[in-house]
Amino acid sequence: MNAALRLLGLLALVGVIGYLVWGGTDDVDPTQKGGASDGELRVWQSSEECASCHPEIHAEWQGSWHARAYTDPAFRSQSESYRKRDCVACHAPRPIFETGTGLYERVLPRADRLHEGVDCLTCHLLPDGRLASARPDVDTTAPCAPVFMKALQTVDVCAPCHNQHDTVDEWRRSPQGQAGVGCNDCHMPVEERAPATGRSPRPVRTHVMKGGHYPDYVATAFKVETEIRDGRLRVGVKNTHEGHNLPTDDRGRALDLVVTIQDAAGNFVPPPESLVKPGQTEGTFRARFRLPYRDEFSEINTQIPPGENATFEWELPAEKGRATVELYFKLQPYILDGADDSARVHRQELEF
Amino acid sequence: MRVPAHWLLVATVLATGFGCGDEETPRSGSNTNSLPAVDSPEPAIQDPRFRVEWYWSALLNEPPPSAARPTPSGEASIDELIERIVSTPPEDSRALLTEVGQVGARARSALCRALEASLDADPPDPENRYRLLTALARVNGPDAAPVLCRLLRDELVETSALAAELLGTAEAPWVLPRLLKTFGKWDNNRSILTRVMAIEAATRYRVYSGIPHLLALLAENTALEVPDTERNWERTTRMAWFKDEIERVLIKVSGEDFGFDAGQGEAAMRESVGRWLAWWDAHEEEFLSGERTSESTADPALREQIDRLLSVGFTAYQLRNVDNARWLLEHLGPLAVPQLIGALDHAELFIRVHAAEVLGRIGDRRARDPFVRRLGIEKEPPARAQVAAALGAVGTASEVPLLTKMAEDDSETLTVRVAALHSLGAIGDLSSDAPIARAASRRPVDELTIAAWIVQAQHGDESAFESLLAELASDRLNDRARGSTALSEAFHVDFDMDPYAEAEARKKSIDAWREWWRQR
Numbered sequence: 086m087n088a089a090l091r092l093l094g095l096l097a098l099v100g101v102i103g104y105l106v107w108g109g110t111d112d113v114d115p116t117q118k119g120g121a122s123d124g125e126l127r128v129w130q131s132s133e134e135c136a137s138c139h140p141e142i143h144a145e146w147q148g149s150w151h152a153r154a155y156t157d158p159a160f161r162s163q164s165e166s167y168r169k170r171d172c173v174a175c176h177a178p179r180p181i182f183e184t185g186t187g188l189y190e191r192v193l194p195r196a197d198r199l200h201e202g203v204d205c206l207t208c209h210l211l212p213d214g215r216l217a218s219a220r221p222d223v224d225t226t227a228p229c230a231p232v233f234m235k236a237l238q239t240v241d242v243c244a245p246c247h248n249q250h251d252t253v254d255e256w257r258r259s260p261q262g263q264a265g266v267g268c269n270d271c272h273m274p275v276e277e278r279a280p281a282t283g284r285s286p287r288p289v290r291t292h293v294m295k296g297g298h299y300p301d302y303v304a305t306a307f308k309v310e311t312e313i314r315d316g317r318l319r320v321g322v323k324n325t326h327e328g329h330n331l332p333t334d335d336r337g338r339a340l341d342l343v344v345t346i347q348d349a350a351g352n353f354v355p356p357p358e359s360l361v362k363p364g365q366t367e368g369t370f371r372a373r374f375r376l377p378y379r380d381e382f383s384e385i386n387t388q389i390p391p392g393e394n395a396t397f398e399w400e401l402p403a404e405k406g407r408a409t410v411e412l413y414f415k416l417q418p419y420i421l422d423g424a425d426d427s428a429r430v431h432r433q434e435l436e437f
Numbered sequence: 438m439r440v441p442a443h444w445l446l447v448a449t450v451l452a453t454g455f456g457c458g459d460e461e462t463p464r465s466g467s468n469t470n471s472l473p474a475v476d477s478p479e480p481a482i483q484d485p486r487f488r489v490e491w492y493w494s495a496l497l498n499e500p501p502p503s504a505a506r507p508t509p510s511g512e513a514s515i516d517e518l519i520e521r522i523v524s525t526p527p528e529d530s531r532a533l534l535t536e537v538g539q540v541g542a543r544a545r546s547a548l549c550r551a552l553e554a555s556l557d558a559d560p561p562d563p564e565n566r567y568r569l570l571t572a573l574a575r576v577n578g579p580d581a582a583p584v585l586c587r588l589l590r591d592e593l594v595e596t597s598a599l600a601a602e603l604l605g606t607a608e609a610p611w612v613l614p615r616l617l618k619t620f621g622k623w624d625n626n627r628s629i630l631t632r633v634m635a636i637e638a639a640t641r642y643r644v645y646s647g648i649p650h651l652l653a654l655l656a657e658n659t660a661l662e663v664p665d666t667e668r669n670w671e672r673t674t675r676m677a678w679f680k681d682e683i684e685r686v687l688i689k690v691s692g693e694d695f696g697f698d699a700g701q702g703e704a705a706m707r708e709s710v711g712r713w714l715a716w717w718d719a720h721e722e723e724f725l726s727g728e729r730t731s732e733s734t735a736d737p738a739l740r741e742q743i744d745r746l747l748s749v750g751f752t753a754y755q756l757r758n759v760d761n762a763r764w765l766l767e768h769l770g771p772l773a774v775p776q777l778i779g780a781l782d783h784a785e786l787f788i789r790v791h792a793a794e795v796l797g798r799i800g801d802r803r804a805r806d807p808f809v810r811r812l813g814i815e816k817e818p819p820a821r822a823q824v825a826a827a828l829g830a831v832g833t834a835s836e837v838p839l840l841t842k843m844a845e846d847d848s849e850t851l852t853v854r855v856a857a858l859h860s861l862g863a864i865g866d867l868s869s870d871a872p873i874a875r876a877a878s879r880r881p882v883d884e885l886t887i888a889a890w891i892v893q894a895q896h897g898d899e900s901a902f903e904s905l906l907a908e909l910a911s912d913r914l915n916d917r918a919r920g921s922t923a924l925s926e927a928f929h930v931d932f933d934m935d936p937y938a939e940a941e942a943r944k945k946s947i948d949a950w951r952e953w954w955r956q957r
Contacts, residue, residue, distance in 0.1 A: 133915060155918075155922060156937075158934070158935045161925055165929065166931040167922075167925050168929050179819055179852075184786070189757050190757055193787065193819045196852040196855045197854075198884060200918035200922035245757075
């Protein structure tokens with residue numbers, strides 16, 4: 086075989102390999118051609134640029150806690166006014182497709198536009214300048230040259246940040262994880278509307294991404310069962326959401342169960358000495374559900390796994406009285422029940 | 438026209454094959470560099486619970502190389518002794534403790550077992566644990582290290598501090614990861630003593646990267662408050678005690694004594710703190726590079742341990758366990774610099790970025806030339822930005838032209854230009870002023886303008902500060918977010934500025950910023 090034929094063979098082989106590697110993956114549809122890709126691709130530099138065509142989605146994002154990931158006063162405070170640089174990667178990440186999606190990937194920090202937090206470009210900008218879409222039927226001729234990326238439909242795109250505190254691992258073990266119900270299915274519900282200015286309405290995912298900052302949303306994640314029998318109060322808190330532990334993600338989150346006993350005259354019954362928790366100022370009985378920080382060595386993990394029930398029993402006073410059962414969801418663990426970053430997500434009164 | 442990806446590959450192969458390829462920037466994905474491997478069996482990467490802590494435990498549970506396990510003979514009587522210690526009131530247990538100490542090494546494993554049991558006891562019994570530990574102090578040895586590491590987390594500060602101290606005398610260099618991890622942790626007062634002891638223990642293994650932490654603690658609240666309440670009195674006394682402990686460690690390490698006395702007046706304290714800081718400035722490099730203690734690099738056992746720690750650090754990066762990797766390599770400091778410089782050329786973008794970041798944090802000038810060289814060949818914006826940012830920590834006036842070019846080059850991405858601009862500010866040479874001023878005058882205001890205002894405000898320029906404040910007062914949410922982030926990034930203070938807050942709350946924050954500047 087002469088040299089020219091060998092070279093031709095090599096070219097064909099390399100071409101086939103190249104097609105399989107870049108052209109034939111599940112993620113990118115090889116038949117798609119970017120609408121704007123026939124010309125020069127625009128260099129996207131800010132999420133503000135998305136607003137002109139996607140005003141509704143941009144507004145949703147701007148009101149979301151993804152947008153506030155860097156400017157959120159709680160983050161600012163916990164990062165010691167941005168001294169802790171380790172936090173930047175997840176609070177102002179570079180485009181996720183740049184570093185890869187999946188459980189074992191991590192994002193890299195931006196140096197610019199930190200104030201935009203987890204922005205549109207974080208999830209949608211591809212290394213080649215095109216934009217990722219979660220829809221297989223995306224209109225690739227749109228000005229931003231969108232292209233279908235399967236990862237955007239899956240937890241793989243959330244994991245590099247949200248598995249830092251094991252949420253995706255929790256999900257993988259959960260009934261919903263086993264059934265393939267993903268993050269988007271609960272946190273990005275679908276609404277019928279125009280995906281962009283001038284387009285016909287169709288099912289589009291919302292970008293508010295509700296989570297722990299929304300007390301009403303948290304209140305849908307559990308069920309409280311109470312029972313008074315034989316002079317004892319039994320309280321069960323069940324994680325009904327079945328997608329991940331309750332509470333999850335940020336280790337600052339805590340769900341506090343507070344039972345306040347009042348006697349017949351309405352006087353507060355203090356906790357028995359053996360049950361007083363350090364720093365406790367409110368409630369007769371208390372229990373906390375929380376994943377401790379890794380350096381909180383004396384704390385144990387008390388999250389409620391998906392579908393599971395955490396039950397408690399306390400002895401009630403012999404006299405008649407009233408028990409108030411409350412649950413407080415806290416964005417920071419060491420705050421009082423009624424503080425700013427604490428929301429009451431359940432309240433129930435029981436006579437005994 | 439878009440060129441199909443596989444044809445690009447063909448072109449690349451041909452170009453490389455015929456020898457016309459320049460030095461290529463490796464792309465992320467494949468790992469062609471050979472980093473030292475951890476020689477314990479690898480866990481399955483598919484395991485969702487996998488964390489790099491596995492490596493810590495692999496290191497920590499390794500049998501000590503020199504110490505033989507205590508023989509079991511006589512343990513029954515030791516167990517009896519321990520039973521008696523547990524059941525004897527503290528004030529009466531002194532003689533028993535002495536007795537255990539005299540039993541020597543045979544007591545060690547029994548005490549370790551008792552301590553392990555105590556750690557898992559329900560209900561907890563921290564006082565008893567402390568007493569057992571004081572007994573262990575008399576028979577300390579390498580095989581006590583695992584339980585000592587667990588005790589670093591003890592709820593009683595007396596126990597955790599003593600455990601840290603004993604780790605220093607346990608002759609177990611494999612405990613270094615745990616000691617290092619203690620340095621930057623736990624900012625509350627209760628744990629300061631543990632940190633000080635851990636830092637001292639690390640110096641016994643010739644690792645001095647904790648000294649800056651000691652100096653920071655010493656300089657903090659130099660003027661101890663005059664106690665006016667019982668709580669303040671306690672706090673002041675405790676701080677004075679900690680500072681005396683810190684000084685004791687510094688004297689031991691340095692052989693110097695600058696007359697620091699926590700009970701002396703503010704001016705005298707400030708002066709002696711200043712002398713300690715000057716001493717560290719003068720000797721930091723020799724301590725951290727190992728020159729000061731030539732025996733550290735000559736000691737093959739320690740050298741081997743350090744190499745293994747480096748290996749763990751890089752493996753952690755490869756597994757994306759960034760926090761542990763960054764923390765470990767940063768604390769190994771100059772000992773890690775040669776490896777980190779090598780990692781600037783690593784095939785994985787992720788590792789290149791983090792190697793540059795940690796080199797910048799360590800601030801070792803040996804990284805300067807490699808940074809400049811890397812900027813000449815690096816193509817990936819995240820790595821270019823990080824190297825440019827890190828160059829600000831080690832660069833000098835001679836790097837200003839390169840950084841200026843990067844900051845003003847339209848073909849660079851915004852993130853690279855912003856990083857270069859910040860580095861110009863960090864170098865702080867007069868020749869940096871012109872490019873910074875040019876960026877500050879860009880209109881409309883963009884990220885480069887903001888970055889330039891940050892640098893100028895950090896250098897005391899009031900008009901730049903006012904410009905940032907004007908952003909904060911903007912009607913546009915995005916401008917307010919940008920302004921508030923910029924101000925906190927610049928000065929690391931925060932006046933409850935929430936760009937989403939109501940106008941009145943925002944005004945209060947702006948007033949607070951202005952007052953802060955005025956007083957500053």
